[in-house]
Amino acid sequence: MNLRRFFLIAIPYGWLLALFLVPFLIVLKISLSDYAVSIPPYTPTLDLSEGWSGFTDFLSKLDFQTFKFLTTDSLYWKSYLSSLQIALISTAFTLLIGYPVAYAMARAPEAWRATLMMLVILPFWTSFLIRVYAWMGILGREGLLNQLLLWIGVISEPLTILNTNLAVYIGIVYTYLPFMILPIYAALDRLDDSLLEAAEDLGCTRTKAFWLITIPLSRPGIIAGCFLVFIPALGEFVIPSLLGGSDTLMIGKVLWEEFSSNRDWPVASAVAVILLLILIIPIILFQKNQQRAAEAEQ
């Protein structure tokens, strides 16, 4: 019985160990290495044929030089800040759009809800990359949006949206909207209608009841949605590189360029390690929120 339990627990832990912890340790190791023109493009590499002395020799060659380098070039901290800003603003807009959608879904007649839910999830059935390319077609100078606006007569000159930060915001909000809608919908769906009636009965107008009852009771959903958008948006790389311009700074893009264009694996790894450290705080907060929500359920 105990053995069975051990194996049951060992499977997920083994999975995490092999697919998360080991790769992370490799990345950490590379970030502590030095750039070299070789294959792989860094030194030192672990040579087990020399036994214990080879291992200590290998350890002594690791240093924090690449991390120091990150502080010398303003590109890196500017990218981190810019990523934070873009992620925060996009999260705010996703919330502003997602909450009313989730609210409308929760208030919709029972028979419609499954269909509405389906419509929210439907975009996931198409490749994410293709959907981002579609936005290029919409937002470009000759794109559908400009053509439409010109045709209506709102503008006389086509707008430059593609390759600006605005396009990045649009892309992120569009991509992550379902992650905002679903947890908020789940929270609102559980909301007992009689609570709103009770609030009204005790002297609230409908609007007041919304602010005093609906918003506080959907807070776990709002927090979960915000984290589910903020965390991946912070490290986003496809959207800024496809929709953003040359002046769009996002750490995911910088990381990609260090890896592929500069072939500087140690710097790229250091960037990734710091990104992870930045993300750990919101991830822990998110876990706390989920735990509290689960406890309140009981």
Add this chain to the structure above:
Amino acid sequence: MVQPSKTPIEFSPWTDPTAKPLIQFDKVTKRFGSFVAIDDISLNIYEKEFFALLGPSGCGKTTLMRMLAGFEAVTKGTITLGGVNLAPIPPNKRPVNMMFQSYALFPHLTVYENIAFGLRRSAMPKEQIDARVNEMLRLTKMEKFAQRKPHMISGGQRQRVALARSLAKAPKLLLLDEPLGALDKKLRHDTQFELMDIQEKTGTTFVIVTHDQEEAMTVASRVAVMDHGKLVQVATPAQIYETPNCAYVADFIGEVNLIEGAATPNGDKIDILWAEGQPPIHATPSDPVARDARVSFAIRPEKVAISADKPVDAANALQGKVLDIAYLGNISTYHVELPGGQIIKAQAANNRRLSRRSFTWEDPVWLSFTDTAGVVLTS
């Protein structure tokens, strides 16, 4: 608990033609699509009444209450409260508060904040709110739990908080939607008396919706029995029990034996021929009954006496044999089969120990009752 006052003043404003009702339903109809939930109801409820709406689920009692609270609009007719037509007043402006069946306590607020919720929506100054909330906490004996959240207190305590919250604004009318439905039987009994006590202390008019006839009988000054959106009978609990106006009410309230037969007038009494070869039942109708009219004779089990020998001077005496005995502790209900197959329930107090009980299964027994013990129902 309820103390009998030294000079009991009978509370029955409904018999006083000069009394002004607090609530007046005037030919009220409510339709949901083609479904008629409330069918042309006229009803007066007086100040300080504890009024019970009683009926099976789907009879319209909850709809009637929700129209008072303002959550349902009236399709036809008018409801007035203190002479004011309620129709244009939204729920948050009505001097009416409701205690919800699910209690609907706000889970993110403490007990204190829940009770203060309604007061904070009014223009009441802060110190007065605090005093009022504390008064409500005292009234419902919840002082110790003021800072707890609803999920940290028991079901019975939640029920008290819901009551305190709905009473905090001192409404003219308090609506209670199955207030004790979620409590277990013992707690429900205690709470019924507490409710009556609180109603008496605050002098608020209570309208309670319930499907539990015992609860309605215990707490209410008057009971309205509803069925299919209509009021079947509106009367005091005693009148409803002793003189139900139809078989539906007789059957719905408590246990009853219903015997159908043809009436033969005999002076101001009637004889009911109910089975071949059986002596007719002698009964006293409240209104004259036509010859050969089909009537139902309704008699409560506790009004039927059971004995081993034929009683000498009883107006009605029927012989049968004991089919079943339901032992309820203080009383036993005997199911007695008459020769025609009809089963009559008779109740007897168990003032002797079980081992000395006089009847057992298959025993031949005599059932007897006076000619005024039952009610003659013509509908």
